[in-house]
Amino acid sequence: MINSNNNWYYWLNSPYADGSGTVRFVSADGYVGSLHAADDSVGVRPALHLNFSSAIFASGGSGTSSNPYLVTRGSSAPDDTTAPNAPSGLSSANVAAMTLTLNWTTSTDNVGVTAYDVYRGTTLIGTVTGSNGSAPATTYNVMGLTAATNYTFTVKAKDAAGNVSAASNAVTVTTLNDDD
Numbered sequence: 391m392i393n394s395n396n397n398w399y400y401w402l403n404s405p406y407a408d409g410s411g412t413v414r415f416v417s418a419d420g421y422v423g424s425l426h427a428a429d430d431s432v433g434v435r436p437a438l439h440l441n442f443s444s445a446i447f448a449s450g451g452s453g454t455s456s457n458p459y460l461v462t463r464g465s466s467a468p469d470d471t472t473a474p475n476a477p478s479g480l481s482s483a484n485v486a487a488m489t490l491t492l493n494w495t496t497s498t499d500n501v502g503v504t505a506y507d508v509y510r511g512t513t514l515i516g517t518v519t520g521s522n523g524s525a526p527a528t529t530y531n532v533m534g535l536t537a538a539t540n541y542t543f544t545v546k547a548k549d550a551a552g553n554v555s556a557a558s559n560a561v562t563v564t565t566l567n568d569d570d
Contacts, residue, residue, distance in 0.1 A: 475501035497547035
């Protein structure tokens, strides 16, 4: 929770010309000052200066080393209308009476896959997402099944713009008997 009695520092649009290691800040009471960036009380270190005469937008990527963010300069971010390709190689593993694991091959997208929706028949049963900019996992643990019952599963990939792929191959699995 933010405490208004503490100073909260903000980068300002204009660089501070007194030295490359100095930053300007605005404190909670409105005071504009400058400190050396190495001073632990500042909490930020300048990395670059952006000219805001034109808008800058993140236009793709997931922020991972294999799929870095893309940056576009312009008045608006480009529309992403391309859906990811369908996940492939859907298979089951660790089949038990009431649980099983689904595995599939990573989908690709022109910008980046952000999630996978898992379906039992036509019912959405779960979504796999990445965390901290990482790509989503390609595995899902299904629980709450009934013993000795046939189930059919598919997976669809999604991107940040909400585009959804076609369904993966369908996999039909029969859960084990309670006795197995």
